[in-house]
Amino acid sequence: MEFTAKKGTIFFQKELSALDKLVLEFAGTLKAAKIDYVIISGYVAILFGRSRETEDVDLFVEEMPLEKFLAFWNALYEAGFECINESNPSDAYGDYLKEKLAPRFAPKGKIIPNFEVKFPKTAYNNYALKNKVKVALNQQEINISEIELQIAFKLKLGSEKDFEDARHLYNVFKDSLDTRLLENQVKALGVEKQAERILWRKKALS
Amino acid sequence: MEKKGLVLTKKDLLELKEEKKRNFEARLEFIDLYCEWLKKTPNKVWSRQQNSLSSRA
Numbered sequence: 731m732e733f734t735a736k737k738g739t740i741f742f743q744k745e746l747s748a749l750d751k752l753v754l755e756f757a758g759t760l761k762a763a764k765i766d767y768v769i770i771s772g773y774v775a776i777l778f779g780r781s782r783e784t785e786d787v788d789l790f791v792e793e794m795p796l797e798k799f800l801a802f803w804n805a806l807y808e809a810g811f812e813c814i815n816e817s818n819p820s821d822a823y824g825d826y827l828k829e830k831l832a833p834r835f836a837p838k839g840k841i842i843p844n845f846e847v848k849f850p851k852t853a854y855n856n857y858a859l860k861n862k863v864k865v866a867l868n869q870q871e872i873n874i875s876e877i878e879l880q881i882a883f884k885l886k887l888g889s890e891k892d893f894e895d896a897r898h899l900y901n902v903f904k905d906s907l908d909t910r911l912l913e914n915q916v917k918a919l920g921v922e923k924q925a926e927r928i929l930w931r932k933k934a935l936s
Numbered sequence: 937m938e939k940k941g942l943v944l945t946k947k948d949l950l951e952l953k954e955e956k957k958r959n960f961e962a963r964l965e966f967i968d969l970y971c972e973w974l975k976k977t978p979n980k981v982w983s984r985q986q987n988s989l990s991s992r993a
Contacts, residue, residue: 731974731982744983747990779974779982783990890960894967901971928964 731779735906739864746868749776749843753787756835756845757872759809763802766792768862770875770883775895777865777874778902782891785842786834790850790859799823811835814844854883854919877903882915885924893928900929 733742746754753773760767771788772780794802803819806812813833816822822833827849836844850856862873875883877899884896900907916925944952974982 731977732979742979744979745987747983747987749990779971779986781970781986781989890963893960894963897964897967898971901968902974 731902733778739866741866743868749773749784749787750867752837752843753777753872754867754870755809756787756806756811758870759802759805759811760791761871763798763805765794765798765802766859766873768859768873768875770858770880772891772895774874774877774880775884775898777867778899780895780898786844786846788832788846788848790848790855792859793849796820796823799827806835810838811845812838814841858883876911878908878912878915881907881912881929882919882921882925885916885921885928886919888924893924897928 733740735741744750753769757767757769767789769787769789772782772784773787776782776784800819800823803813803822812835813819813822814836815834816826825831826833827847830848830851832846832848834844834846836842848855850859858875858879861876861879863876865872865874874880881896881899884892884899916922
């Protein structure tokens, strides 16, 4: 795997999957609408080679007034996406986003994969958005979660799939990770024991 | 005749638990092996292989 990391940007070229292309399209709509966002969770591991599928791409978008959200909603529909769990944009804003729930957007006529959009509501969410990392993927751009945070958060989520994602990211980025930052993120999320089992020890559970 | 389904003893359940643990360890070992391969393989090659996996789904 070849990538270079420079000043908060990971430069990266690969053969794009259908999911990558869809993510770039969704991210392009966000960028055109001047909406700050960060992609978190499973897609980050998949982007960097993890051999699994996902049915949704989770992201936080900056908290915004209704008018801006309506313009974004219209731009998404023009780009060929639709909201699959709410047809009224004002309700998607008031009953979902404002209530810490996520409207989901999928390509028209499809249900998966879909984009699960949330406003940042916790210290973790806000940190993720503020400290996002740019990925220059085949000359296009997406924002993903800081890798150190992503690994620690996967340990926090705690399913076997999440542990595997954490181990994958740790292995792939081992040589370029900020070890002290990773240790701090692990401590902040209270997942020291999981880190010991999944990251630091060579034999996982023996 | 009515199907009874599985009847498991405590020992059987313990064995299942051990099997789950072994499977997870094997998955993690595979991830290590896969990542070693990934790191020394050109992006064009591994991403094509990853794409062929998703296009089969």
